[in-house]
Amino acid sequence: MPGQFHFDFSNTSGRIRFWAVLVVIVMVIFGFQLFYVQVIRYSHYHQAALSYQLKQYEIPATRGLIYAKDGNSNVPIVLNQKLYTLFADPPLITKPQTVAYQISKIIGGTPTSYIPLLTAKYTQYVVIARKLSQSQNQKIVALQDPGLGTTGQDYRVYPDGSLAAQVLGFVNSKGVGEYGIEQALNPLLAGKSGMLKAITAANGVPLAASKQNTQIAPVSGSSIVLTLNVGIQAQLEKILAQDYKSTKSQGLSAIVMDPYNAQVVAMANYPTYNPANYQNVTNQQIFQNAAIDYPIEPGSVMKTLTTSTALNVGAITPNESFYDPAHWLINGFNIHDISIDGGPREQNIQSILSLSLNTGATWMLMQMGQRGGTQILPKGIETWHNYMVNHFRLGQPTGIQQGYEASGYVPPANLNDPSIDLRYANTAFGQGVSLTALQLITALSSVINGGTYYQPSLVNQIISPNGHVTNLKPKVLERNVVSPNVGPELEPLMEGVVKSYFHGGFSFMNFPPNYIVGGKTGTAQVAKPTGGYYKNVYNGTYIGFVGGNAPQYLIVVYNIKPGVPGYAGSFGGQPVFADIAHMLINEGFVTPKTH
Amino acid sequence: MLDQLATYYRRWLGPTEAIKEMPKRAHRPDRWLLINMLVLLVIGLVLIYSISPALAATTGVSGSYYVVRQFIAVGLGLVAFAITAKVPLVKWRANYKLLIAGAALLTMIAIILPVNPSYPAHRWVRFAGFSFESVEFVIFAILIWFARFLDIRIKQSSIKNFAKTMRPILGALLLIAAVVSIIQSDLGSTATIIAIMGVMVFVAGLPLKRLLMIGGIVVGLVVVAIIAFPYRLARIETFLHPTSNCTSASGYQACQALIAVGSGGIAGVGLGSGAQAYGYLPESDNDSIFAIYAEEFGFVGAVTLIVLFTNLFWRMAKIAEGAPDDFSRLVVIGVMAWISVEALINIGAMIGLLPLKGITLPFISYGGTAVVFFAAATGLVYQVSSYTTFNRLTERNQSR
Numbered sequence: 005m006p007g008q009f010h011f012d013f014s015n016t017s018g019r020i021r022f023w024a025v026l027v028v029i030v031m032v033i034f035g036f037q038l039f040y041v042q043v044i045r046y047s048h049y050h051q052a053a054l055s056y057q058l059k060q061y062e063i064p065a066t067r068g069l070i071y072a073k074d075g076n077s078n079v080p081i082v083l084n085q086k087l088y089t090l091f092a093d094p095p096l097i098t099k100p101q102t103v104a105y106q107i108s109k110i111i112g113g114t115p116t117s118y119i120p121l122l123t124a125k126y127t128q129y130v131v132i133a134r135k136l137s138q139s140q141n142q143k144i145v146a147l148q149d150p151g152l153g154t155t156g157q158d159y160r161v162y163p164d165g166s167l168a169a170q171v172l173g174f175v176n177s178k179g180v181g182e183y184g185i186e187q188a189l190n191p192l193l194a195g196k197s198g199m200l201k202a203i204t205a206a207n208g209v210p211l212a213a214s215k216q217n218t219q220i221a222p223v224s225g226s227s228i229v230l231t232l233n234v235g236i237q238a239q240l241e242k243i244l245a246q247d248y249k250s251t252k253s254q255g256l257s258a259i260v261m262d263p264y265n266a267q268v269v270a271m272a273n274y275p276t277y278n279p280a281n282y283q284n285v286t287n288q289q290i291f292q293n294a295a296i297d298y299p300i301e302p303g304s305v306m307k308t309l310t311t312s313t314a315l316n317v318g319a320i321t322p323n324e325s326f327y328d329p330a331h332w333l334i335n336g337f338n339i340h341d342i343s344i345d346g347g348p349r350e351q352n353i354q355s356i357l358s359l360s361l362n363t364g365a366t367w368m369l370m371q372m373g374q375r376g377g378t379q380i381l382p383k384g385i386e387t388w389h390n391y392m393v394n395h396f397r398l399g400q401p402t403g404i405q406q407g408y409e410a411s412g413y414v415p416p417a418n419l420n421d422p423s424i425d426l427r428y429a430n431t432a433f434g435q436g437v438s439l440t441a442l443q444l445i446t447a448l449s450s451v452i453n454g455g456t457y458y459q460p461s462l463v464n465q466i467i468s469p470n471g472h473v474t475n476l477k478p479k480v481l482e483r484n485v486v487s488p489n490v491g492p493e494l495e496p497l498m499e500g501v502v503k504s505y506f507h508g509g510f511s512f513m514n515f516p517p518n519y520i521v522g523g524k525t526g527t528a529q530v531a532k533p534t535g536g537y538y539k540n541v542y543n544g545t546y547i548g549f550v551g552g553n554a555p556q557y558l559i560v561v562y563n564i565k566p567g568v569p570g571y572a573g574s575f576g577g578q579p580v581f582a583d584i585a586h587m588l589i590n591e592g593f594v595t596p597k598t599h
Numbered sequence: 600m601l602d603q604l605a606t607y608y609r610r611w612l613g614p615t616e617a618i619k620e621m622p623k624r625a626h627r628p629d630r631w632l633l634i635n636m637l638v639l640l641v642i643g644l645v646l647i648y649s650i651s652p653a654l655a656a657t658t659g660v661s662g663s664y665y666v667v668r669q670f671i672a673v674g675l676g677l678v679a680f681a682i683t684a685k686v687p688l689v690k691w692r693a694n695y696k697l698l699i700a701g702a703a704l705l706t707m708i709a710i711i712l713p714v715n716p717s718y719p720a721h722r723w724v725r726f727a728g729f730s731f732e733s734v735e736f737v738i739f740a741i742l743i744w745f746a747r748f749l750d751i752r753i754k755q756s757s758i759k760n761f762a763k764t765m766r767p768i769l770g771a772l773l774l775i776a777a778v779v780s781i782i783q784s785d786l787g788s789t790a791t792i793i794a795i796m797g798v799m800v801f802v803a804g805l806p807l808k809r810l811l812m813i814g815g816i817v818v819g820l821v822v823v824a825i826i827a828f829p830y831r832l833a834r835i836e837t838f839l840h841p842t843s844n845c846t847s848a849s850g851y852q853a854c855q856a857l858i859a860v861g862s863g864g865i866a867g868v869g870l871g872s873g874a875q876a877y878g879y880l881p882e883s884d885n886d887s888i889f890a891i892y893a894e895e896f897g898f899v900g901a902v903t904l905i906v907l908f909t910n911l912f913w914r915m916a917k918i919a920e921g922a923p924d925d926f927s928r929l930v931v932i933g934v935m936a937w938i939s940v941e942a943l944i945n946i947g948a949m950i951g952l953l954p955l956k957g958i959t960l961p962f963i964s965y966g967g968t969a970v971v972f973f974a975a976a977t978g979l980v981y982q983v984s985s986y987t988t989f990n991r992l993t994e995r996n997q998s999r
Contacts, residue, residue, distance in 0.1 A: 024916035042898040049861020206878025
């Protein structure tokens with residue numbers, strides 16, 4: 005066999021060469037295979053490697069803080085605190101007994117409870133404990149155990165505990181605001197999280213320097229200053245907690261509002277919770293800010309709006325008298341007062357409010373159709389519907405900075421409805437129509453301030469991450485709700501209601517002479533979900549104001565199904581209002597009369 | 600007392616053989632052989648250094664742990680090299696029984712000692728924080744014994760005698776297969792030993808017919824070993840479908856090795872920049888180190904390493920050709936077979952041409968025992984390179 009590679013197996017040298025050439029041939033084959041894998045198929049394997057190695061991480065942005073007003077200064081009521089999660093990489097824990105003992109010394113607990121976690125199989129990541137403090141974290145890091153690690157995470161802390169909890173809402177474990185202002189302004193508060201795309205180890209730890217790494221820095225969230233006055237807010241919450249018990253309430257909400265800009269000065273509900281421990285809340289309803297998301301049929305407090313409308317359209321004058329027949333037969337249904345006060349007789353506008361005459365409210369609706377009329381006319385229905393929907397903006401959310409705001413309900417002015425007269429007579433005294441406490445107080449604010457409907461607001465200022473302060477101006481939604489003279493006509497009538505209750509034996513409705521206090525009770529029937537109303541179950545409501553030369557604060561109270569005897573408005577709503585008004589006066593929040 | 604021990608020892612060794620000493624006059628040894636080996640050892644050290652952060656991150660030891668230990672191993676390896684290069688081959692030959700006895704003792708200790716739970720195989724002898732892989736010593740001892748055995752058969756012209764040559768070989772193979780392959784479940788090392796003996800016996804002039812017979816028996820044993828231990832079957836299946844399943848336990852390492860090699864591209868990702876060592880590719884310091892090397896140094900680096908190994912083997916083959924006597928020639932060819940078979944099996948598995956075998960890459964892989972014994976083996980070749988006589992071969996080549 006001629007040629008270069010002739011191996012003579014009969015001599016040793018030939019056999020050595022055969023073996024050597026065999027090795028070289030295999031090496032050459034390896035070289036070709038390397039060329040195929042590394043050069044020809046490079047992009048395939050490069051992509052395959054990246055699919056394992058390249059991971060994307062979110063860099064959380066620092067969430068904005070929340071301040072409230074305390075006099076002229078701002079105080080933080082929601083802060084951030086960095087807390088730490090302790091995790092273990094069990095295969096790297098060589099002495100679980102020792103490590104468990106060390107951990108228990110630092111974070112508490114019994115060593116035996118940590119051993120199953122430290123010796124877990126088939127995992128490189130086991131969470132040992134969450135929410136560790138800065139100092140605990142430092143002690144863990146000082147152990148220098150390669151099998152232990154910590155990661156920091158911002159948590160919300162609440163220096164005032166449950167203060168304004170339902171207004172604030174909370175931040176869930178994913179860093180997203182839920183309920184209240186945390187939900188409504190989540191994008192503003194949260195900022196924009198950054199991103200790290202990095203080549204990582206198999207356990208997910210980014211490798212230091214790699215050309216493939218890209219990083220987008222996070223943008224911190226803005227801080228906000230609420231319109232809430234912490235002093236009033238704290239006092240209000242105390243009052244609600246006490247009166248919840250004393251009125252055997254099933255739910256109590258109240259708002260204090262500055263009527264001249266519709267800024268919420270205080271807003272609270274009871275029962276409430278501590279947002280720091282939101283995980284412990286079992287009944288989700290407690291998260292809800294009932295003052296803005298729980299519309300009810302408000303009852304006779306609605307008569308303040310009916311009266312304002314009737315005054316504004318010239319259907320009545322403040323001192324007018326009329327003959328009250330004690331009941332009206334409308335669509336075959338008798339409308340009468342809850343208490344028949346002396347039967348048919350002469351009444352006036354003041355007594356409509358003081359005695360809370362449903363027949364009087366119905367009469368005002370009749371006057372809106374035709375002055376001096378004793379029938380509900382389409383013109384009256386259309387006028388009242390127009391005022392409820394377009395002037396007082398009922399039946400739609402106000403747009404306040406809160407999650408889950410409800411819109412309430414105003415029945416359509418459908419004149420083909422055979423019982424439309426009865427429906428609308430009911431709305432005149434607050435039945436068959438539903439409002440949130442916020443809708444009611446904002447609507448009446450627009451009457452008191454001279455006819456401007458401001459969008460109710462909880463936020464006064466926005467502070468950008470670089471410290472730039474933006475003052476939020478009250479937003480006007482409706483300019484001519486009523487003419488400016490309606491407020492001054494309504495105020496004495498509401499003051500008259502307070503006085504008549506005081507003279508009627510409600511001693512707590514006595515206020516110092518250098519303050520003006522006006523109000524209106526509401527005892528509302530509670531609608532069944534299936535239609536009709538419950539017997540002997542009422543909600544007690546109250547709308548009123550307190551001030552010196554002029555009303556300074558509007559106050560609304562919704563007391564759900566108070567368990568005290570007597571009219572729910574008088575005995576469930578009114579005492580809460582009185583406590584709030586007294587508190588505002590006694591604590592010096594109200595400027596007294598100067599003339 | 601010592602005199603008596605020496606007497607026993609001499610008696611145990613048997614009568615002194617009439618061995619032709621090496622030629623008295625030695626020429627300069629093959630310096631390039633030494634340099635080639637040193638370059639490979641340095642590449643190994645650099646690689647261990649480059650993956651140290653990854654090893655520290657995945658095993659929890661300090662960053663310098665592996666480098667320091669490998670550095671010590673290389674130092675010990677150079678000492679071993681100096682010893683084997685200096686101590687005459689005839690002395691190694693004369694003491695072959697001692698080497699066999701030592702290998703048997705170490706193997707027994709390794710089998711008796713309790714196993715490390717993370718590597719449940721009776722392959723290591725541990726003491727004072729160091730571990731010693733008994734099979735490396737076994738291979739070294741077999742190499743010396745077998746070279747002597749074949750040398751005697753060549754001199755007796757009984758290499759073709761079945762009873763004198765084949766029976767002892769088959770007996771040795773069975774013993775090794777039983778101990779190393781079954782008890783120590785180290786099929787890779789068994790294959791290496793069989794290959795070394797096969798190459799040596801081939802060079803010694805065993806007729807091809809007999810060689811094929813041994814080959815047939817070996818193939819039969821391998822089939823039995825694979826069927827008896829299902830995990831080996833899984834490896835074969837993985838090999839047949841290399842990248843089909845990166846998530847299965849058996850296919851993961853082969854797949855990640857190919858990804859490491861392939862993602863290196865032409866020039867590699869750069870020293871220390873490879874990510875595959877960070878927990879993706881198992882045994883990245885050891886069996887899989889070629890893949891890490893190919894990832895960091897690319898096609899250019901991988902081919903360079905292959906050329907370095909090929910050069911080493913080629914030089915060894917030339918030294919074997921020029922060896923002054925059959926014994927030294929067989930020792931050299933045995934060493935070459937040892938290193939080349941392990942290198943080929945290791946690299947072949949990393950680039951998807953051979954099934955995974957759990958064999959280290961000579962001089963490069965982390966591991967003290969292997970480094971020391973490969974250096975020692977190379978020392979024997981280095982010694983022989985001083986006595987080569989190339990004239991005969993050159994003349995014959997010219998005569999063709």
